[in-house]
Amino acid sequence: MNSNTRPVADPRPAFVENPEQADQQQALGRRIITDGIRTVFLVGCGGSLAAYGPSVYTLDNRVPQLVVQAMNSDEFNYRKPAGLGPTSIVLVGSHTGTTAETVRAIDTAKAAGAESVVSLTSDPESPLATHADLAFTDRPTKWAWDPKEIAMARITQGILDAAGLAASGFDEALAALPADIPNVFADLDPALHRIAEDLATKPVTYALGSGPMEGMARAFAMFYMQEMLWRHAAAYNAGEFLHGPFEMTESQAPYLVLCGEDATRPMTDRALGFLNRYSEHVHVIDSREFRLAGVPDGVRAEIAPIVMSAVTTRLAQHLEAVLDHDLSTRRYMFSVEY
Amino acid sequence: MNSNTRPVADPRPAFVENPEQADQQQALGRRIITDGIRTVFLVGCGGSLAAYGPSVYTLDNRVPQLVVQAMNSDEFNYRKPAGLGPTSIVLVGSHTGTTAETVRAIDTAKAAGAESVVSLTSDPESPLATHADLAFTDRPTKWAWDPKEIAMARITQGILDAAGLAASGFDEALAALPADIPNVFADLDPALHRIAEDLATKPVTYALGSGPMEGMARAFAMFYMQEMLWRHAAAYNAGEFLHGPFEMTESQAPYLVLCGEDATRPMTDRALGFLNRYSEHVHVIDSREFRLAGVPDGVRAEIAPIVMSAVTTRLAQHLEAVLDHDLSTRRYMFSVEY
Incomplete structure (x- = not known):
């Protein structure tokens, strides 16, 4: 511990949502139920993998018709889980959009015939954003708190909504967080x-x-x-x-x-x-x-x-x-x- | 580090299987497939939870019709996962058969209407063995290596067999391990x-x-x-x-x-x-x-x-x-x- 400590940095800014993307995220969630998707794979490394946590917990405990599995990107690539196929949607997350094994996970998913691949990244020009079927990008909030958690929360809300399980007040809560x-x-x-x-x-x-x-x-x-x-x-x-x-x-x-x-x-x-x-x-x-x-x-x-x-x-x-x-x-x- | 180190203890003995239980374990595995079980919950704490690992890996990667979820006993008790119900089998493991939250998991499973509850423990007189629908007990091999891993491997083989996915040689391999x-x-x-x-x-x-x-x-x-x-x-x-x-x-x-x-x-x-x-x-x-x-x-x-x-x-x-x-x-x- 340094005795001459430096000042504490300013808190990171609030996330700034793109309203259009927020709607698309909820729509994706609803489609997961209405299209009869069986398994949602949540793929990433490090902090991007951790960001799926709250949604995994909610979906695992509340949505019986859905199997949700979060997995390190290379575990996904090498294992090719048995549940991956035409009734799967694969979400791939990487802050930079360049994490090599997460980019490769798009190929793994497509080779197995996954229904679609959706990316979560900060950079709309990145390989992850340009190679996925659908990309949610949170630029310009690079160092905001938790843009991927918020995107996942929107998707999760769409799933709960279509499954008839949505709690009222969630959208209101997300809107209140920046304040x-x-x-x-x-x-x-x-x-x-x-x-x-x-x-x-x-x-x-x-x-x-x-x-x-x-x-x-x-x-x-x-x-x-x-x-x-x-x-x-x-x-x-x-x-x-x-x-x-x-x-x-x-x-x-x-x-x-x-x-x-x-x-x-x-x-x-x-x-x-x-x-x-x-x-x-x-x-x-x-x-x-x-x-x-x-x-x-x-x-x-x-x-x-x-x-x-x-x-x-x-x-x-x-x-x-x-x-x-x-x-x-x-x-x-x-x-x-x- | 102690400079006067003590002698290394003798290796723990091989597990000694009860042949009748080995057959019952394979039969349970086959029944999981033939009865159309959708979700297998593998519940325990500490080393008993870890013992499920190899089977989780195998089943997750090879058996598309089955969802396998390993979970700490109290996570299971408090969360009551959405996939838990009449198409679930719940395995509960505890070396002593007395771990309180693992014993409670039997009640959690039964209250949710699980198809059956199967226990893995060393003690046939323990609460875990006597309260479950079916008990696999590995006494007298209390300090052998991995009796629960072996029981799980037998169950897993039954699942793979009924799913038409069994590799030849697995029984031969298990039989060879003690030597x-x-x-x-x-x-x-x-x-x-x-x-x-x-x-x-x-x-x-x-x-x-x-x-x-x-x-x-x-x-x-x-x-x-x-x-x-x-x-x-x-x-x-x-x-x-x-x-x-x-x-x-x-x-x-x-x-x-x-x-x-x-x-x-x-x-x-x-x-x-x-x-x-x-x-x-x-x-x-x-x-x-x-x-x-x-x-x-x-x-x-x-x-x-x-x-x-x-x-x-x-x-x-x-x-x-x-x-x-x-x-x-x-x-x-x-x-x-x-």
């Missing part, structure tokens, strides 16, 4: 800075979550802590944590527990009950404390992981300041062949 | 000891695998390293590793890469190509080097993860000796409430 998330940041910034100061002094951080928050914990550990901040970290499902990794809980070890409002909340509460007895460095980010004035209560649980993703991004910005380590610096990515 | 695995241990013991000596000097170990070996890497990190040896560790899919965690690769950091013979092998080879350039402590366990005289070539790829599970168990025994840390010692499990 609400800055309030969440303003409320949490002091706490996030204290968490960053503590994590910066520790050799390894463990992040925990259940349900859709497991993926948020994993993304924080793998992409913010390891990739961007070069800090040891690992993430666990809160239930699995209590069946193995918890054995090495020590009073000085730091834990970051991401709590949501979904059905699995008792799992993180149980892990917290344990951790609070045996560690003195338990940090909690609880979506119940998110001030989301424009989000109707009935859809808070579904919106919480999207907001949590933004909040962990904000935590990373605090770590960037405390560690004096730029989030955009890479040793290997984009600079060596591998 | 072949000790040969693999004898060949690899010196190398495993050297790996253990190196890992024992490092603060954190990263384990990597692709396809079915990802689960083996995860089980090694979470259950052997963390739960039993109280050592920091984390595991990654080899493809995901290159999209984040690899940024903190350093010359002195240790990596354990588990290589299989399945379709995803190029993914671990790619990660190895990177690691061998930037780390001086890359350890490889490659199933191609397993001396498996009784395993026909055509089924080596499917058998490899079962053998790898036994080999990582053996590596843990070497770590037990080098670290002078008993594998059966627990701080919290079975001794405090949580």
Whole structure:
């Protein structure tokens, strides 16, 4: 930890949606049901794969007629899952639109006769956007929070709508986030800075979550802590944590527990009950404390992981300041062949 | 690392199958297809959840009519996945047969009207065995390698058989393992000891695998390293590793890469190509080097993860000796409430 810490960067801007694309995303979701698609493959690497998490959770728990499978791009390419075929839609996500194995996944999908391939990327000129049957592009919001999560939320809403399962208020909630998330940041910034100061002094951080928050914990550990901040970290499902990794809980070890409002909340509460007895460095980010004035209560649980993703991004910005380590610096990515 | 290391324990014994149960396991597999089961849920915690890995990989890639979903027991209980219902079979696994949330999963499954609930446990008198519709019990092989993997392999063979997809030689291979695995241990013991000596000097170990070996890497990190040896560790899919965690690769950091013979092998080879350039402590366990005289070539790829599970168990025994840390010692499990 650097004693002369740098100032915390400004929060990333809100996503700016293209209204036409938002409509197309909902229409795609509806078509998945009305066309009788059986399997939706969600393909990508790293942060792009993690961005599918909240939608996987929602669809898996609510839409019996659909199978949703998120998979690393090369796992998809080499495995060619048995469920891939004419009743599949394949979504391919890559921020730059150039990730080689994700571009190849388009060929994998087409060779297997997938009904269609849809890309999620920031760059409409990229291979991913130009080779897919349909492309959703979020430029110019390159460094906004979670444009792919928002696109997926729109698609998911279309699916729920066509399946007769849509909760009212979701569109209203998405529309409110650009105003609400800055309030969440303003409320949490002091706490996030204290968490960053503590994590910066520790050799390894463990992040925990259940349900859709497991993926948020994993993304924080793998992409913010390891990739961007070069800090040891690992993430666990809160239930699995209590069946193995918890054995090495020590009073000085730091834990970051991401709590949501979904059905699995008792799992993180149980892990917290344990951790609070045996560690003195338990940090909690609880979506119940998110001030989301424009989000109707009935859809808070579904919106919480999207907001949590933004909040962990904000935590990373605090770590960037405390560690004096730029989030955009890479040793290997984009600079060596591998 | 302890300089006065203790002797390495004898390898665990081979599993001893009950032939009648082996037949029943294959029959269950066939019935899953002939009865038109749509979704098989594989439910458990920790090592019992990990034991499903090889079968999930095989079924996911080969049986288009079936959806296979492995899930932590409480995730299953709280989420009640949409695919759970009269066309589901639920397998529940627990070594002791007493894991509370796994026992509750039987109620979750029955309340949702699952076609049947099948338990995998060592104890025929346990709640898990007595409350399920059908119980497979592996007593008296309590500390053998992988009895649950073997039971799952039998069930998987039944599924493949009924689906017209069975490769010849699988039964022959399973029958050969009790003789072949000790040969693999004898060949690899010196190398495993050297790996253990190196890992024992490092603060954190990263384990990597692709396809079915990802689960083996995860089980090694979470259950052997963390739960039993109280050592920091984390595991990654080899493809995901290159999209984040690899940024903190350093010359002195240790990596354990588990290589299989399945379709995803190029993914671990790619990660190895990177690691061998930037780390001086890359350890490889490659199933191609397993001396498996009784395993026909055509089924080596499917058998490899079962053998790898036994080999990582053996590596843990070497770590037990080098670290002078008993594998059966627990701080919290079975001794405090949580």
